[in-house]
Amino acid sequence: xxxxxxxxxxxxxxxxxxxxxxxxxxxxxxxxxxxxxxxxxxxxxxxxxxxxxxxxxxxxxxxxxxxxxxxxxxxxxxxxxxxxxxxxxxxxxxxxxxxxxxxxxxxxxxxxxxxxxxxxxxxxxxxxxx
Numbered sequence: 001x002x003x004x005x006x007x008x009x010x011x012x013x014x015x016x017x018x019x020x021x022x023x024x025x026x027x028x029x030x031x032x033x034x035x036x037x038x039x040x041x042x043x044x045x046x047x048x049x050x051x052x053x054x055x056x057x058x059x060x061x062x063x064x065x066x067x068x069x070x071x072x073x074x075x076x077x078x079x080x081x082x083x084x085x086x087x088x089x090x091x092x093x094x095x096x097x098x099x100x101x102x103x104x105x106x107x108x109x110x111x112x113x114x115x116x117x118x119x120x121x122x123x124x125x126x127x128x129x130x
Contacts, residue, residue, distance in 0.1 A: 022101040032101075039095035047088035 022032065061073045 019106045020103045021106050022096050023104045024099070024101045026100065035096065035099050035101070039092050039099070042095055043088045043091035046091050047084050050087060051084045 022036065024032065027035075062070050063073055065071055
């Protein structure tokens with residue numbers, strides 16, 4: 001029974017490791033790179049602003065002990081960095097989705113570049129003479 005559960009768990013974990021990319025078929029690949037840069041920039045700045053200017057972040061948290069008393073707990077300085085990173089990723093995802101992009105799995109052996117209606121096609125001048 002344990003082997004079956006372990007096998008099922010491993011199968012679920014491996015299926016979650018599929019790489020994804022942002023795709024919007026209505027836009028050209030040049031628009032994707034511009035939108036990705038802008039969203040990353042905006043998400044980075046906004047997440048830093050939220051946590052840098054938060055006056056309540058470094059104040060002690062209060063927890064209730066088992067005997068009913070309250071105790072002050074100092075905030076974890078590393079939690080600050082983690083929360084900031086998670087917030088930045090959430091803001092970046094939100095920005096890309098509001099611009100019409102969606103996350104799609106990358107096909108096996110496929111290119112990781114975005115696909116759009118005006119993707120550059122090789123011109124005959126690029127081909128070697130026969």
